[in-house]
Amino acid sequence: MANAAETDSPAxxxxxxxxxxxGEALPATGRILVxxxxxxxxxxxLLLVFGPHNESExxxxxxxxxxxxGERALTDRKADSDPCSGSMTNTLFGPGEHTVTASxxxxxxxxxxxxxxxxxxxxxxxxxxxxxxxxxxxxxxxDSGRISVTVSEITGQAGRYLIVIGQNNAATWxxxxxxxxxxxxxxxxxxxxxxxxxxxxxxxTPEVFFPAGDxxxxxxxxxxxNQSPEATLETxxxxxxxxxxxxxxxxxxx
Numbered sequence: 379m380a381n382a383a384e385t386d387s388p389a390x391x392x393x394x395x396x397x398x399x400x401g402e403a404l405p406a407t408g409r410i411l412v413x414x415x416x417x418x419x420x421x422x423x424l425l426l427v428f429g430p431h432n433e434s435e436x437x438x439x440x441x442x443x444x445x446x447x448g449e450r451a452l453t454d455r456k457a458d459s460d461p462c463s464g465s466m467t468n469t470l471f472g473p474g475e476h477t478v479t480a481s482x483x484x485x486x487x488x489x490x491x492x493x494x495x496x497x498x499x500x501x502x503x504x505x506x507x508x509x510x511x512x513x514x515x516x517x518x519x520x521d522s523g524r525i526s527v528t529v530s531e532i533t534g535q536a537g538r539y540l541i542v543i544g545q546n547n548a549a550t551w552x553x554x555x556x557x558x559x560x561x562x563x564x565x566x567x568x569x570x571x572x573x574x575x576x577x578x579x580x581x582x583t584p585e586v587f588f589p590a591g592d593x594x595x596x597x598x599x600x601x602x603x604n605q606s607p608e609a610t611l612e613t614x615x616x617x618x619x620x621x622x623x624x625x626x627x628x629x630x631x632x
Contacts, residue, residue, distance in 0.1 A: 405502040407470040410478060412436055414447040414509035419516025420482050421445070423491065426461050427452065427480045427509075428545065430612070431596070434469035437462035440482070446511065452478075475499050477612045479545050479594045480509050488548075492518055495545075495592040495614045513591060520590025523619040526565035527551060527595070530624065533559045534632025535599050538608060539579060542625070544568045545594035549586035552579035555599070565622050568595075588617045597625050599632075608632065 412427050421443040427436040434452040451468045455461070477497050481490035494513040498505050512518065527542050536558040542551045549568035572580030595615050598607035609630045615623050 405473040407472055408500050408503040408505060409451040409468050410434075410471055410476060410498060410500070411449050411451050411504055411506045412447065412478065412480075412509065413449040413506070414480075414514070415511030416444040416446050417482075417511040417514045418444045420491070420514070422485070424462070424483045424485060425480065425514070426483060427478060429469060429471070429478055430476050432545065435461055444511075447509065449506070471500050473500050473502065477594050477614065478507055479592075480514060481589075481593075482514055490589045492516075492589050493591040493593050495594050497614065518591065520618040522587045522589050523617050523621055524567050524585050525549070525588055525593075525595060525615055525617065526567045526620070526622045527562075527597075528565050528622060528624050529562040529597075530627040531559045531561040532599070532627035532630050535608065535630065536560065538599050538601055540630070541579070541598050541600060542568065543596045543598070544586060544588060545596065549588070554579075559627075561627060590618055592616050595623055597630060599630050 410429060417440065420440045423440050425438045425440055425447060428434065429452045433455060435455045436450050436452055438447055454467045454469050455463070475497050477495060479493060479495045481493035483490055492514055494509065496507060496509070498507045525544055529540065532540070532555060535555045538555050540553050540555055544550070548571045550571050551566050551568050553562065567585045569585050570583040572583055592614055595613045596610060598610045600607050611625065611629050613623060613625070615621060
């Protein structure tokens with residue numbers, strides 16, 4: 379039998395695993411804090427600010443002229459609820475780029491008078507976004523117009539659908555990806571969202587005219603019957619009369 383001295387000798391002591399280093403801490407989630415410069419010509423109207431995928435919002439009444447939005451965080455909302463209905467729970471966003479839209483509406487109207495959009499990058503914790511009030515003021519020039527889209531080659535997504543959503547007006551366009559590769563070089567115009575249970579690929583609807591200014595267009599590849607997209611791509615579009623947007627299919631490929 380080995381004596382104590384032999385057992386404790388370095389040659390015979392079993393290796394003890396050394397805990398692996400956890401490295402640097404992961405970047406923190408954070409809020410998107412939105413404020414604005416002076417907005418003129420819209421007393422009595424509503425300012426609606428939406429975060430990515432329309433799942434967060436700020437709703438404010440413009441009660442004087444000029445008016446500015448004091449710093450406020452985007453808060454949670456249900457996708458099927460009316461804007462301004464209200465959660466006060468701050469939305470926490472993960473690191474990365476996020477697209478935020480801001481639009482002005484007359485009370486009771488679903489059509490924006492004017493809009494703007496911006497991208498912010500959240501690195502580690504809260505990020506601030508200052509909206510350019512001049513882009514939301516009544517003195518902003520430009521004409522409303524339709525948004526059409528083309529799509530370059532998408533691979534690895536056959537059997538799925540491509541859905542394109544225009545943020546401010548709930549406008550949509552939908553197509554079945556029935557070949558691999560698949561592309562659509564001929565422009566298609568965003569139309570009103572179908573009502574009822576038809577979903578975004580339901581019956582034909584009228585074309586939508588977007589207000590002058592910036593808006594967000596989101597393209598998503600979805601599996602039929604599944605609401606979680608396989609891939610998404612967000613683009614900021616500047617409207618001044620009709621405009622055509624080229625969607626990069628490579629960024630939506632499987």
